[in-house]
Amino acid sequence: MANSDDHIIRIKGLVNRFGEQTVHDGLDLDVRRGEILGVVGGSGTGKSVLMRSIIGLQTPEAGEVEVFGEPTLGRDETETLDIRRRWGVLFQGGALFSTLTVAENVQVPLREFYPDLDLALLDEIASYKVVMTGLPADAGPKYPAELSGGMRKRAGLARALALDPELLFLDEPTAGLDPIGAAAFDQLTQGLQRTLGLTVFLITHDLDTLYAICDRVAVLADKKVIAVGTIPELLATDHPWIQEYFNGPRGRAAVDAQQKAGDKMDGQARSADADAAAHPTEVARTVEGQRTQGTLADNAARGAPADDPTRTLERTDAARTTGTK
Numbered sequence: 001m002a003n004s005d006d007h008i009i010r011i012k013g014l015v016n017r018f019g020e021q022t023v024h025d026g027l028d029l030d031v032r033r034g035e036i037l038g039v040v041g042g043s044g045t046g047k048s049v050l051m052r053s054i055i056g057l058q059t060p061e062a063g064e065v066e067v068f069g070e071p072t073l074g075r076d077e078t079e080t081l082d083i084r085r086r087w088g089v090l091f092q093g094g095a096l097f098s099t100l101t102v103a104e105n106v107q108v109p110l111r112e113f114y115p116d117l118d119l120a121l122l123d124e125i126a127s128y129k130v131v132m133t134g135l136p137a138d139a140g141p142k143y144p145a146e147l148s149g150g151m152r153k154r155a156g157l158a159r160a161l162a163l164d165p166e167l168l169f170l171d172e173p174t175a176g177l178d179p180i181g182a183a184a185f186d187q188l189t190q191g192l193q194r195t196l197g198l199t200v201f202l203i204t205h206d207l208d209t210l211y212a213i214c215d216r217v218a219v220l221a222d223k224k225v226i227a228v229g230t231i232p233e234l235l236a237t238d239h240p241w242i243q244e245y246f247n248g249p250r251g252r253a254a255v256d257a258q259q260k261a262g263d264k265m266d267g268q269a270r271s272a273d274a275d276a277a278a279h280p281t282e283v284a285r286t287v288e289g290q291r292t293q294g295t296l297a298d299n300a301a302r303g304a305p306a307d308d309p310t311r312t313l314e315r316t317d318a319a320r321t322t323g324t325k
């Protein structure tokens with residue numbers, strides 16, 4: 001398979017079967033470096049099996065998988081150690097160890113890949129990752145059962161970021177979150193992706209997530225990736241599932257919500273411009289698309305941790321639409 005610097009994952013001719021059931025049959029997909037790729041498809045189309053095939057938890061019957069330019073199939077764990085330490089995974093539901101605290105959960109991959117790290121350093125890295133994902137610092141010693149669903153997702157994300165990965169896999173990160181919590185998690189994902197230069201492979205049923213933060217979307221159907229592109233590019237195809245998914249009532253509601261969010265941010269940008277003109281010596285604020293990130297002082301004033309560079313102003317648009325399974 002040709003190597004390309006533009007692609008962090010390359011999949012060719014993937015075949016996965018469970019008994020008589022064929023889940024993937026000649027699936028191809030490339031993931032570009034630095035993008036957030038949304039992966040969608042009806043329930044049971046094999047999104048999670050695809051992710052598991054990439055990260056080595058599922059052995060496909062045939063095909064080629066390359067990550068960071070290295071083939072991953074047919075190689076044992078020690079051979080892929082250098083590759084595996086360069087990605088992080090947030091499994092569906094967070095998959096935290098219930099008998100470990102949040103900090104201990106974050107330390108699991110650190111202990112696995114760097115067994116010689118001393119305890120003080122493990123604690124320090126875990127604390128940093130906890131705060132980085134917007135959790136309060138006192139979440140570290142808590143057990144998963146003591147956290148809300150949204151906080152558990154953030155704790156799972158903190159663990160996924162433990163090794164400073166270049167590539168992040170997120171399996172339905174906003175499932176089960178309320179609309180405001182889901183929008184905040186999207187903004188956290190995008191903030192981290194931009195700040196840390198991550199590539200994100202994001203499985204979701206959440207149309208708002210697709211519209212809000214995904215650069216491209218890959219659609220799984222008929223045992224393959226039937227289309228991959230920006231949402232306007234997908235809308236230009238005539239595949240019935242794609243048309244129904246994006247043009248159905250939930251798709252239209254997601255577009256409306258996106259439009260409202262855009263209008264709101266335009267208003268904020270205009271008002272920020274007026275403020276800047278009126279107070280030219282004040283520290284500038286940055287308005288990036290839908291995301292407004294204040295200065296550390298602004299964040300502190302809003303109650304966000306002052307040392308958290310990724311904390312973003314949470315969107316409070318009321319409408320949020322999750323695609324049907």
Ligand SMILES: Nc1ncnc2c1ncn2[C@@H]1O[C@H](COP(=O)(O)OP(=O)(O)OP(=O)(O)O)[C@@H](O)[C@H]1O
Nearest residue numbers: 018021023041042043044045046047048049050325
């Ligand atoms: N270990 C396994 N053994 C047998 N069948 C499996 C196994 N893992 C997955 N499958 C089957 O493969 C198919 C695809 O599963 P997968 O979990 O990838 O779907 P999905 O697209 O992620 O679905 P959802 O959106 O509902 O999470 C399903 O029919 C599932 O039952």
